[in-house]
Amino acid sequence: MDSRALPRILRIEGLIPFTLCAILIGFVVSLWEAGFKAADWSLFFIAAVTAVLIHIDGHLWNDIMDLEIDRREKSRETGRDRPLVYGWATVREYRTISAIVISVIIVLAAYLTIYRVFIPLLVILGFFFDYGYNHPRLALAHHPYTEWYIFPWLVVGVTVTVVYAATGIISMLAIILSLLHGMIVTCFVVSMMRRDVNSDRLGAKCTSSVLSPELPHSTRYGVITMFVAALMIYPLDLVLGNLRLAYILVLATTITAAINTVLGARIDQLCTRTLISPFSGFESDANTLMLKQVAVSISYAVVMCIMVVVFGGIL
Numbered sequence: 001m002d003s004r005a006l007p008r009i010l011r012i013e014g015l016i017p018f019t020l021c022a023i024l025i026g027f028v029v030s031l032w033e034a035g036f037k038a039a040d041w042s043l044f045f046i047a048a049v050t051a052v053l054i055h056i057d058g059h060l061w062n063d064i065m066d067l068e069i070d071r072r073e074k075s076r077e078t079g080r081d082r083p084l085v086y087g088w089a090t091v092r093e094y095r096t097i098s099a100i101v102i103s104v105i106i107v108l109a110a111y112l113t114i115y116r117v118f119i120p121l122l123v124i125l126g127f128f129f130d131y132g133y134n135h136p137r138l139a140l141a142h143h144p145y146t147e148w149y150i151f152p153w154l155v156v157g158v159t160v161t162v163v164y165a166a167t168g169i170i171s172m173l174a175i176i177l178s179l180l181h182g183m184i185v186t187c188f189v190v191s192m193m194r195r196d197v198n199s200d201r202l203g204a205k206c207t208s209s210v211l212s213p214e215l216p217h218s219t220r221y222g223v224i225t226m227f228v229a230a231l232m233i234y235p236l237d238l239v240l241g242n243l244r245l246a247y248i249l250v251l252a253t254t255i256t257a258a259i260n261t262v263l264g265a266r267i268d269q270l271c272t273r274t275l276i277s278p279f280s281g282f283e284s285d286a287n288t289l290m291l292k293q294v295a296v297s298i299s300y301a302v303v304m305c306i307m308v309v310v311f312g313g314i315l
Contacts, residue, residue, distance in 0.1 A: 001093045005083035009097075011059050017185045017294050019055040021301035022155045022178055023048045026162035028305040029174040031314050034167040043115055047165035050108045051158045053101050054126040060098045061134035064091055065141070069203030080287075112165055122161040129154045144208040147189045148221065152182030173239045176232060177308070180253050181301050183225040187260035188293035190221045191267045195286035198274065213275055216268035222261025229253040245311045249304060256300040263289050263296070 026048075030039045063070070063084055070082045083089040105123070112119040133140045133150050140146040159178035163171045190208075193200070194217060197209040208217050229250055236246035267286045274282050308314065 001090075002083065002088035004081065005088040008063070008081050008083050009056060009059055013291065013294055014059070015052070015055055017188070017297045017301070018151070018155055019051050019158050021181060021185070021298060022158035023051065023162055024301060024305055025177050025181060026159040026166070026174060028308050028314070029159065029163050029171055029177065030166040032173060032308065032312060033163065033169050033171050039166040040115070041166065043112060044162055044166035046108055046112055047119075047162045050105055050112070050123065051126065051161060053105050053108075054123075054130050057098050057101045057105075058130040058134045060094045060101075061131065061136075062141070064094055065134055065136045065139055066203070066205075067091070069199055069205055072199045072202045116165055116168060118164065118170075119161070122157065122164065125157050126161070129157065142205045142207070144206060144211045147186065147193060148208075151186040151189050152179055155179070155182030155185065172235075176235055176239060177249075177304065180229060180232060180249070181297070181304065183228060184253065184256055184260065184300050185294075185297040187218065187222050187225060187257070187264055188290050188297060191218045191264050191286070191290045191293055194218055194264075194267050194271045195283055195290055197271060198282070209271065213271060216265065216272075218264025218268050219261060222257055222264050225257040226254050226261065229257055240312065242312065245307065248307055248311060252300065252303060252307065256296060259296050260293050263293050 027044070030044060033039075063082070067084050070085050081088075084091060084094070109119055109123045129150060132138050133146065140150065156175055156178045159174045160170060163169065163174040193207045193209045197207070197213055200207050201210045208215075232253070233246050233250050236249060237243045240246055267289050270282055270286050270289075273279065
């Protein structure tokens, strides 16, 4: 396998805003729930590595599932390399890597189970996200609106897992904060589906954008995220016992969702324009806006964690 395939397998534009940001949130919540000395950071680290490996395995199977679709995609315009399309790797090599990754995951999960009895359930949930969305036999990614409900809960699953590993607690704060971030970062996934509408249509992939290209999916999801964020004031106040911090977190979430909504609306406009008169720069322009959503989402996770540490009295 060509070494150039490695960056594509890691795919940091997805790994950082989802799994790594979820782990960061989990670190802060673990501090909140147990404090630095009481938390088991070795188990936290092992759970974090397990979550990262499951995410990477999802990348492998996503490339296998979308191979024929990727052949029709304008990768030069979006800057996305396709190892299987370019011949840098083969499907057999991807399957071999996946088998090795899964073996490591099983070993790590078995070790965690010695100390945390519910770890197998959380790992099974992770495999559901991995194979349900990415495996060719299930291919939930090829169905409309799947990204709307899969990706927010993926973030929740990772955060809850690492917090449980570190503290032995199924934390409500972890669920709420990770769900907020999950919805924020899913804005870019919905926009990604908008960006890929042309190649997905040619590959017979029935996403929400392929099914109803005239609808402003990115705008709608962003508005829903703002609405859900506003509803979180009372639950956050109950969990945190700090109304001011709850208001600050909800305000930050709403502002971030608004920014992603504006960026998503511009992608919706580009998608609508292609329905009227196709233009060569659609994928490139939409990809630039989507990467801005990624940067905004990562910044939000970092700022949210800082707020919890500073205003929550952890320091």
